[in-house]
Amino acid sequence: MPMGGAALDLTGVPLPDETLATARQSDAVLLGAIGGYKWDNNEKHLKPETGLLQLREGLKVFANLRPATVLPQLVDASTLKKEVAEGVDLMVVRELTGGIYFGKPRGFSSNQNGEEIGFNTEVYATSEIDRIARVAFETARKRHGKLCSVDKANVLEASMLWRRRVTAIALEYPDVELTHMYVDNAAMQLVRNPKQFDTIVTNNIFGDILSDEASMITGSIGMLPSASLAAKGPGLFEPIHGSAPDIAGQDKANPLATVLSAAMLLKYGLGEKDAAERIEAAVLDTLSRGFRTGDIYSDGNTLVGCKQMGEEVLKSV
Amino acid sequence: MPMGGAALDLTGVPLPDETLATARQSDAVLLGAIGGYKWDNNEKHLKPETGLLQLREGLKVFANLRPATVLPQLVDASTLKKEVAEGVDLMVVRELTGGIYFGKPRGFSSNQNGEEIGFNTEVYATSEIDRIARVAFETARKRHGKLCSVDKANVLEASMLWRRRVTAIALEYPDVELTHMYVDNAAMQLVRNPKQFDTIVTNNIFGDILSDEASMITGSIGMLPSASLAAKGPGLFEPIHGSAPDIAGQDKANPLATVLSAAMLLKYGLGEKDAAERIEAAVLDTLSRGFRTGDIYSDGNTLVGCKQMGEEVLKSV
Numbered sequence: 001m002p003m004g005g006a007a008l009d010l011t012g013v014p015l016p017d018e019t020l021a022t023a024r025q026s027d028a029v030l031l032g033a034i035g036g037y038k039w040d041n042n043e044k045h046l047k048p049e050t051g052l053l054q055l056r057e058g059l060k061v062f063a064n065l066r067p068a069t070v071l072p073q074l075v076d077a078s079t080l081k082k083e084v085a086e087g088v089d090l091m092v093v094r095e096l097t098g099g100i101y102f103g104k105p106r107g108f109s110s111n112q113n114g115e116e117i118g119f120n121t122e123v124y125a126t127s128e129i130d131r132i133a134r135v136a137f138e139t140a141r142k143r144h145g146k147l148c149s150v151d152k153a154n155v156l157e158a159s160m161l162w163r164r165r166v167t168a169i170a171l172e173y174p175d176v177e178l179t180h181m182y183v184d185n186a187a188m189q190l191v192r193n194p195k196q197f198d199t200i201v202t203n204n205i206f207g208d209i210l211s212d213e214a215s216m217i218t219g220s221i222g223m224l225p226s227a228s229l230a231a232k233g234p235g236l237f238e239p240i241h242g243s244a245p246d247i248a249g250q251d252k253a254n255p256l257a258t259v260l261s262a263a264m265l266l267k268y269g270l271g272e273k274d275a276a277e278r279i280e281a282a283v284l285d286t287l288s289r290g291f292r293t294g295d296i297y298s299d300g301n302t303l304v305g306c307k308q309m310g311e312e313v314l315k316s317v
Numbered sequence: 318m319p320m321g322g323a324a325l326d327l328t329g330v331p332l333p334d335e336t337l338a339t340a341r342q343s344d345a346v347l348l349g350a351i352g353g354y355k356w357d358n359n360e361k362h363l364k365p366e367t368g369l370l371q372l373r374e375g376l377k378v379f380a381n382l383r384p385a386t387v388l389p390q391l392v393d394a395s396t397l398k399k400e401v402a403e404g405v406d407l408m409v410v411r412e413l414t415g416g417i418y419f420g421k422p423r424g425f426s427s428n429q430n431g432e433e434i435g436f437n438t439e440v441y442a443t444s445e446i447d448r449i450a451r452v453a454f455e456t457a458r459k460r461h462g463k464l465c466s467v468d469k470a471n472v473l474e475a476s477m478l479w480r481r482r483v484t485a486i487a488l489e490y491p492d493v494e495l496t497h498m499y500v501d502n503a504a505m506q507l508v509r510n511p512k513q514f515d516t517i518v519t520n521n522i523f524g525d526i527l528s529d530e531a532s533m534i535t536g537s538i539g540m541l542p543s544a545s546l547a548a549k550g551p552g553l554f555e556p557i558h559g560s561a562p563d564i565a566g567q568d569k570a571n572p573l574a575t576v577l578s579a580a581m582l583l584k585y586g587l588g589e590k591d592a593a594e595r596i597e598a599a600v601l602d603t604l605s606r607g608f609r610t611g612d613i614y615s616d617g618n619t620l621v622g623c624k625q626m627g628e629e630v631l632k633s634v
């Protein structure tokens with residue numbers, strides 16, 4: 001189903017009703033990266049990004065899981081020193097349908113001096129924090145039992161409530177170790193020593209920033225999938241990277257993040273763990289056989305395009 | 318004059334009126350890092366951080382300059398690979414008295430379901446954006462003529478106005494090359510290739526996050542000073558780092574960020590460029606002579622405490 005730029009060109013809106021309806025009736029949704037220069041200066045309601053936000057809201061996928069793992073085969077692709085990057089394996093649990101992305105009031109207006117202002121509202125309700133906290137604690141429990149909640153509770157009331165509720169929910173998970181960190185410090189610690197993190201939980205905008213930073217630490221943003229889950233109904237699965245309009249049509253993009261998003265879809269969306277693991281193993285095998293797209297290329301490997309990379313993964317299945 | 322935790326202990330408030338009045342009457346203000354475990358659970362109006370925000374607001378220091386430079390002597394202290402870190406020399410110009418830090422309405426309330434909510438307002442007026450943009454263009458002009466404005470204009474109205482105004486002000490500075498970047502991408506690019514940046518301008522909260530990230534990229538947050546400037550009246554000069562309560566009283570802290578803040582005070586606050594350069598040269602000389610506090614220590618150098626580091630700088634003057 002079309003959405004984003006494709007839908008704008010076809011139908012004039014970034015998320016046609018039919019696309020949302022079909023997505024809702026599906027068992028799971030696999031999404032391609034959206035956006036491009038052509039629509040960059042569109043008005044807000046005609047931006048591809050607006051379609052994405054409408055889809056997330058429409059499917060109520062409040063929990064966005066963004067793994068950032070340094071694969072042994074790709075440790076050289078990171079800009080971090082080997083001893084810092086090696087072994088990084090963290091998961092960002094980002095709140096996806098609340099906070100400043102959706103908060104009201106928002107818009108343009110004028111102040112007492114008659115000047116134009118632009119404004120947005122960062123807002124969280126108890127139940128929104130509680131449910132993302134529970135997803136994060138469950139996630140941490142299945143990983144290494146450590147959860148770091150990131151906020152700006154020394155300045156923002158929305159963060160103070162966040163910290164209070166996450167601390168309260170922690171009582172339900174005595175086996176998980178909870179710590180708190182300010183967002184500025186977290187941005188720093190991800191560069192200083194990313195291995196200190198297991199699971200991170202944070203709000204929509206901080207999660208946007210920190211998950212991109214974390215993914216770059218792995219050196220392979222072109223490799224990273226994500227899952228966005230609702231309380232019930234289909235999940236949304238998409239690569240973390242954008243649409244990379246600078247290399248569109250050149251057969252250069254790394255398809256592995258999308259392939260691995262399909263694996264996450266099988267695992268989290270359809271409960272097909274074995275099938276998911278077959279795909280993940282095929283991707284690792286392809287990398288072990290030395291195939292690399294440009295974004296993860298390093299000396300001694302074989303540079304391939306998007307299409308050939310896909311074919312190599314098929315051979316590895 | 319006391320402020321932060323010291324003022325709380327002495328007077329019960331984090332910024333006594335007398336401290337603000339004296340600061341206002343001064344030619345420039347040098348600030349020590351604030352905060353500590355003791356006051357971490359205080360209510361908002363009794364947090365050390367609240368005193369800092371009141372001081373910034375009281376002095377109207379809207380322009381926060383945060384350099385992040387990788388010194389040749391310290392390139393090994395970065396967790397980034399040498400070829401990535403070497404030569405990084407960027408300046409973050411952060412808006413400091415507006416945005417979500419100060420926006421109203423803010424607080425706690427309840428929603429239609431009777432649930433508690435915490436909320437803040439991200440808001441910028443034209444004149445606030447224009448004046449920080451001008452400082453940033455002037456700064457870029459004195460550096461390498463490249464300004465990157467960071468926002469989230471694909472989602473937030475406050476950022477759309479930001480981008481529109483920065484673009485408008487650019488017409489006054491045809492000699493400066495202006496680019497725009499989304500904040501999530503900027504967080505990524507700082508890790509991927511920090512050398513692409515010369516001057517960055519951004520809002521209060523994004524500046525908080527990105528300047529900490531940038532400083533860690535230099536590997537030496539204990540080295541980095543900052544200047545906060547008003548349209549008129551005294552500037553506020555402080556290290557970027559926090560108060561590091563984990564090592565308080567152990568003579569381990571790196572004093573160089575404060576020493577270099579004093580140099581910025583001389584240069585930007587008092588127009589004493591020569592004196593500033595003498596201090597900066599003394600710091601570099603001390604590093605060249607191999608003295609290092611723990612945070613920047615690497616093999617083959619001489620590990621010293623805070624006090625001795627100060628004495629070595631004096632010898633280098």
Ligand SMILES: CC(C)[C@H](C(=O)O)[C@@H](O)C(=O)O
Nearest residue numbers: 049050052053208471472501
């Ligand atoms: C495209 C944009 C609206 C989106 C976001 O900010 O959530 C993207 O950056 C992401 O992280 O999925």
Ligand SMILES: CC(C)[C@H](C(=O)O)[C@@H](O)C(=O)O
Nearest residue numbers: 154155184366367369370525
């Ligand atoms: C202490 C805190 C209020 C402050 C901020 O968020 O501005 C600090 O992180 C900084 O960057 O100076």
